[in-house]
Amino acid sequence: MAFQVEINVEKEFATSASLGEVYALLADVPRSASHFPKVERFVDLGGNAYRWEMEKIGIGGHTLHETIYACLYTADPNGHTISWTPVAGVGNGLVEGGWSMTRKGEETLVTLHTKGILTVDLPSFLQLLLSPLVVMEFNLMIAEYLQNLSTTLNRG
Template identity: 55%
Template sequence: MSFTVTLDVSKSFETSAQPDKVFELLADVPRSASYFPDVEKLEPLGDNSYRWIMERIALGDHTLQQTIYACTYRSDPATLSVDWTPVDGEGNARVEGSWRIEPAGTGTKVQLHTKGTLEVDLPGFLQFLLSPLIELAFVQKIERYISNLQAAFEG
């Protein structure tokens, strides 16, 4: 019997890059995804939808299942925002979220909010032990992603 892990992450950071440069990178899904750690493959599905196939999650010496999900992306240059919603029937996870970009002094403030659910194909009694580890691994990936983006914005 499987169990579900729920993830909800909000992060913000500032960069000296201009808002239009930040928006341009974040609105370009393949380019932005190239900075996300452990992406095995990003498959275009058409209509600005993409399937994310992640490398398998490893916890210590144990390898868990592969996370697969798809999202449709909408970007709005007028509001400097990028939003994504899940594509039904794709993979074992559902992810949604947004980027909010706003001028801040001589640079830009960037806000990320993402939430999702992951169906873990392991016995339910392991949920108590594994859920916090899976959440931690996801948060660490987000932090690495933001760090990689910050380096790209400054470069």
């Protein structure tokens, strides 16, 4: 029987890029997504909804988990926020979250908050062993994503 893994992330980084530059990058979902590691396919579903198909997580030749999910994105240029909500019935994950950004002195502070519930199609007795690996992998990908975005924004 499958089990679920919940992932909650809240991270922040600062950049010398302007509020407008940061917003423009993050509101352009395909451009922003191109900075995310281990994306096998990123599919435009229309209406500002996108399906993420991630590379498989595995050990040796064994696949432990493959994550597929879709989100609908909403951008608010006045509030400098971008949010996403899950598209039900697509894949094995439900992911929601958002970006917020504010100018503080010479820097723009960028905050990411996201929550995901991933269904792992493996026997539930493996949950204690595999859940921490799935969470760790997701957190490593988020850290790399933020670093990639920061590098792009600081080239500015």
